[in-house]
Structure formats: structure tokens, C-alpha cells
Amino acid sequence: MKLTLTDVGRTFGPKVALEGVSLTADAGQFLCVVGASGSGKSTLLSIVAGLVPPTTGTVTLAGAPVTGPGPERGLVCQSGAVYPWRTVERNIAFGLELLGLSRAERKARVDWYLAETGLELFRHALPKQLSGGQRQRVAIARALACEPEVLLLDEPFGALDVQTKEDMQVFLRDVWRDTGTTVLMVTHDVEEAVFLGQRVIVLSSDPGRVAADVLVDLPADRDLTVKRTTEFLRTRAEVEDLVRTYHRRHAGTTPSR
């Protein structure tokens, strides 16, 4: 389903967090949003999730206006927010219970997502028995189990160490390929954005606007070795320069390019 933001703005009192944001994600696309701290990335995602209403503009999914949270949009945040008292499988089943699926349907879906996320062995474990990366897998599996049209990710790997983070990036690309879900992911990590995204959206600061929409011209099938290719390094440098430039403008100094 096509996700469309048209002239979206959001103020918090006198603070203009977002202004005139127009953006389209085609069905199945993977978009990453980067920008300096405070550029409105999380606000943008919260608006698409339906948790924060825009002050101006509209968000539509397949033409239908987004007016609040809905099962067609799954959200995962940095902290993961899994339920500590539920086992892994019961965490994954949570949304399915709300959707009213039968016990057999729930089991089939939970089994599939346990396998897809490599968590079968941890089916009966509690979150406190898992590593940070495994907990994030549970959070992603729980969101995906509802088979949302759009997966919204807000810095989902921000709290992980470098090695776990790279494992999770590969995992997320595999899941995305297997499910065909549209992904909108916020990250402050440009390398991560270029590795994962088909497009990288750069937000300027104060107000948050779409400063650039960079096409990532890398193969659809990527593994970590792509990070050493010339095209990857070129795109990463381009996006890093854009982030810096639009942050400097906000800080009132002359941009370098």
C-alpha cells in the first residue's frame, strides 16, 4: 500500500518541529529517515503511526486518511517495549489476540515469525532471559505478526553494540525481503540508513523539512560486504554531508557545500 504524506506540519507551542513535509513510499519500499537530533524524525514517525496528529497536512495509506493508530501500521521503538511478564511466543501473539484470530491461526503465525526471526529456541523464554538484540527481534516479530502494510521503526537498534547492530541490520533486510512490508525507519546512523534503505530522506533542522531524498543505488540483495564498495562509501559521504549541511544552516554557520 502506498503511504503518502502531504504538506505535513507539526508545532509544539511556539516550536515548529515539522513543516511542509511531503513524501511518498510505494508499497514494499524501504525508506530511512536521517537528520540531526531534534530535526523531527520521531515526530514524523509518530504522526504516521497515528499517535500524534499533524497540525497541518495529511497522511494517507492507500488513499485512506490516517486518523489514529491502526493494525495496518506496526511500530517498534528503540526500547522495544516487550511485555516482561509474557514469554516470547506470547509477546508475538499479543497483537493477534487483539485482532481476534483463532487459536490455530495464532499458532501458525507465531510459529512462522519465530522461525523467521530465529527465536524458536526462545519460544518459552521471558524477555529478561534474552539479550538486547533478541529482545528487539521479539519486538519486531510482534509488530510483523499482525502483518502490517507498513512497519515503522524508530531507532530500533540504537541501544545495541556495533556487532549486534550489524547482525540486526542483516536480519531486518532478510525479513523485509521475505515479507514485502513497506518500511519507514528513523535512525541517526547514516551508515545504517544507506545499508538498509532504498531511499534515504534527510531532514533539515528547525523546522524539520525534507532537505533531500537520496536514491541508494546498491543491489537489492545486500550483505555487509557492500559497506566496503565505492558506491556505498560515496552515498554514505553524500548523506553525511547533507546532514551536516542542513544542521549547520540551523546552527547559523555557512554550509561547506
Ligand SMILES: Nc1ncnc2c1ncn2[C@@H]1O[C@H](COP(=O)(O)OP(=O)(O)OP(=O)(O)O)[C@@H](O)[C@H]1O
Ligand atoms: N511532546 C513535545 N512537546 C514539546 N516539544 C516537542 C515534543 N515532541 C517533540 N518536540 C520538539 O520537536 C522537535 C523535534 O523532536 P523529535 O523528537 O521529533 O526529533 P528527533 O529528530 O527525533 O530527535 P532525536 O534524534 O534527538 O531523537 C524537538 O525540538 C523537540 O524538542
